[in-house]
Amino acid sequence: MTKLKVEKLTKIYGKNESKALELMSAGKSKEEVLELTGSTIGVNQASFEVNEGEIFVIMGLSGSGKSSLVRMLNRLVEPSSGDIYIDGVNITDMKPKALRDVRRKKISMVFQNFALFPHRTILENTEYGLEVQGVTPNERRAKAEQALENAGLIAYKDQYPDQLSGGMQQRVGLARALANDPDILLMDEAFSALDPLIRRDMQDELLEMQKTMNKTIIFITHDLNESLRLGSRIAIMKDGEVVQIGTGEEILSNPANEYVTRFVEDIDRTKVYTAEHIMEEPTAVTQSMEKPSVALQMMEDEGMSNILVVDDQQQLVGYVTHEEVEKLHDNDHETISSAIQSDVPEVSSGILIDDLFDVIHESETPVAVTDKDGKIEGVIVRSNVIGAMTSDYDTNDTNNGKESDNNE
Structure with a gap:
């Protein structure tokens, strides 16, 4: 509206x-x-x-x-x-x-220079707009105190502007504007x-x-x-x-x-773009009841050292490594379920790239982007996070490659 x-x-x-x-x-x-x-x-x-x-x-x-x-x-x-x-x-x-x-x-206004009355207390400054409107003393005091409470300044209500820091004075200006609702x-x-x-x-x-x-x-x-x-x-x-x-x-x-x-x-584009802008479509996923031979073939075809595992609803279960699945295959296991590791980092699509650095740095696998139901929406590899820091990075070009086998 x-x-x-x-x-x-x-x-x-x-x-x-x-x-x-x-x-x-x-x-x-x-x-x-x-x-x-x-x-x-x-x-x-x-x-x-x-x-x-x-x-x-x-x-x-x-x-x-x-x-x-x-x-x-x-x-x-x-x-x-x-x-x-x-x-x-x-x-x-x-x-x-x-x-x-x-x-x-x-409509109310908050100025750069605070515009507080030096001879009035913090509470009296906050009440000022209500006073001009003709609001009764008890009502305007209650509204002003609530505004100061919201701004975390109620303890300073009887002090004067010059007793407060610049940041606190600006919060008083904001509280005064908001007291008028x-x-x-x-x-x-x-x-x-x-x-x-x-x-x-x-x-x-x-x-x-x-x-x-x-x-x-x-x-x-x-x-x-x-x-x-x-x-x-x-x-x-x-x-x-x-x-x-x-x-x-x-x-x-x-x-x-x-x-x-x-x-x-x-x-700094990392403070603007989100995981949604740099995630890639998974080149391959498998399921927990998959045969080791099939999972191995998928990883070899895509040049991957690990692969994400999902259930029938496409919800993330974990991942398996080529090395562990190969062991299962050599020992004639029927499925890859016993090799699944669940420590896959998960993030939402709305997380800022700036907040992904620590996650991706500590991960041996691509980071999974999942929705509120745990379904995979995409994966993020380290190269895309690093690339997003550059001014010429194209966020529309993340799906042209494959996720790397070692997250590099």
């Missing part, structure tokens, strides 16, 4: 707004508009939709227009043209009183001023909180790794324009233009 919709949203900074809009409509570039009018295009006809409960990241370098764009979403910056719909209602046409109600009840949360470079480790912790906390609060979040950042970690989808901006929207995987796999290609070329 669409929560927020933006259509051709534009912002011109300067006195000749009308003339600048005319030149834009005629196809003039940002540089040409500036030269002819002295006005700057902050945002150029941005259009996108954000779904309910989604973390939608808007990113770009300094001057790309991302902060102007997010501030237009609650009309802290007035659009020059275009429309903004929240729950199907166009807020660009709203009168001041109706707009204030939207800001108080529908908004439908939409705007976060403008909210973690950019924090140290790297604290920033990582805040990202973790936001993702954890999102599991329960399920807010619609528009998150602004210039950090591509942060956007890939947080975003359900990402919009990349350049010179005021939205040049591509997609999931992290879509943007990495199919960059829209040369700018996006350069933008993502140094990204």
